[in-house]
Amino acid sequence: MTLQSPAWLLGLLAVAALVALYVVLQFRRKKYAARFTNVALLGTLVPKRPGWKRHVAFAMVALALGVLIVSLAKPSTEVRVPRERATVVMAVDVSMSMEATDIEPTRFEAMQVAAKEFVDVLPEEINLGLVAFSGTATTLVTPTTDRGQVRAAIDNLELAEATAIGEAVFTSLQAIANFQSALGETEEEVPARVVLLSDGSNTVGRSTTQAIDSAVDAAVPVSTIAFGTDYGSVEIEGESVPVPVDRAALEEIAEETGGSYSEAASAEELEEVYSDLGSQIGYTTEPQDVSYWFVRGGVLLAMLGAVMSLLFTSRLL
Numbered sequence: 001m002t003l004q005s006p007a008w009l010l011g012l013l014a015v016a017a018l019v020a021l022y023v024v025l026q027f028r029r030k031k032y033a034a035r036f037t038n039v040a041l042l043g044t045l046v047p048k049r050p051g052w053k054r055h056v057a058f059a060m061v062a063l064a065l066g067v068l069i070v071s072l073a074k075p076s077t078e079v080r081v082p083r084e085r086a087t088v089v090m091a092v093d094v095s096m097s098m099e100a101t102d103i104e105p106t107r108f109e110a111m112q113v114a115a116k117e118f119v120d121v122l123p124e125e126i127n128l129g130l131v132a133f134s135g136t137a138t139t140l141v142t143p144t145t146d147r148g149q150v151r152a153a154i155d156n157l158e159l160a161e162a163t164a165i166g167e168a169v170f171t172s173l174q175a176i177a178n179f180q181s182a183l184g185e186t187e188e189e190v191p192a193r194v195v196l197l198s199d200g201s202n203t204v205g206r207s208t209t210q211a212i213d214s215a216v217d218a219a220v221p222v223s224t225i226a227f228g229t230d231y232g233s234v235e236i237e238g239e240s241v242p243v244p245v246d247r248a249a250l251e252e253i254a255e256e257t258g259g260s261y262s263e264a265a266s267a268e269e270l271e272e273v274y275s276d277l278g279s280q281i282g283y284t285t286e287p288q289d290v291s292y293w294f295v296r297g298g299v300l301l302a303m304l305g306a307v308m309s310l311l312f313t314s315r316l317l
Helices: 006-034 039-045 052-072 107-121 147-155 165-183 208-218 248-257 267-282 291-313
Strands: 075-082 087-093 127-133 137-144 192-198 222-227 233-236 239-242 261-264 283-289
Touching: 006 052, 052 291, 075 291, 087 107, 087 137, 087 165, 107 147, 107 192, 107 267, 127 147, 127 165, 137 147, 137 165, 165 192, 165 208, 165 248, 192 248, 192 267, 208 222, 208 248, 222 248, 222 267, 248 261, 261 267
Parallel strands: 087 127, 087 192, 192 222, 222 261
Antiparallel strands: 075 283, 127 137, 233 239
16 A cells, blocks of 8 residues: 555644543642542442443544545555556467477477467457467467457467577567557557567577567567477477477567566466466556555544544534
């Protein structure tokens, strides 16, 4: 919780002074009672004394004042709210290495399932596009709020040879730029993000260094997911060829562009990564004023203090 106007907390000093004054008056009252030498007569005059109960009543009122002063300081807390607008492009690797079965049933099929869950996690207001890349990168779905279109494209993905990670970033950035330009919006006005999944290193096309420079210039973070294990293999012309996941380039892309880097070595881990990314991208935190809760609490405490004072001392205070 944070306070928007903390200067009002100085008012608590006044409450502290009031409490101190009350304590002093109680000691003075005790001294006065001690000077009343005829204790029996005092008991007759005041047969029932509220004792500690009157202190509770005052404590309630003092606490109420403190709570009300805190409400003037405008306490607020961070709440999670869906983004009203954002543009996200999901770039997925469809190179032949995604046929590896180190992740059941295959890396490719596990990726398809998790990608569709990512589609479901994002709030409906966010525009989502899809880029598939192997030896080249192609925009299959331009950013849209039509989730059915993206899911259908994911189901129809096909594998091909080579891995062009750099081209995937360039194509994703272009898809974002074209979409925002068509809407008359700029990157500063609407947040944009690329989410890129791959299991291999860049083998063709422009380099990842060039892709990083373009993403930085466009102010678009690229979050990357290294998907697969070090023990994957695919069969090529009857021979088993190792296809271990290459993490270094993907980690560098994320770090240099301000995105996040994740690793997933199972279908469950990939689903979790996508879910986390969906929450990070699709939602933001905003301060929400909660001073009204303190006002309600302060008024309730004040009423309780007043009621207790009437019951125990027959006086309002």
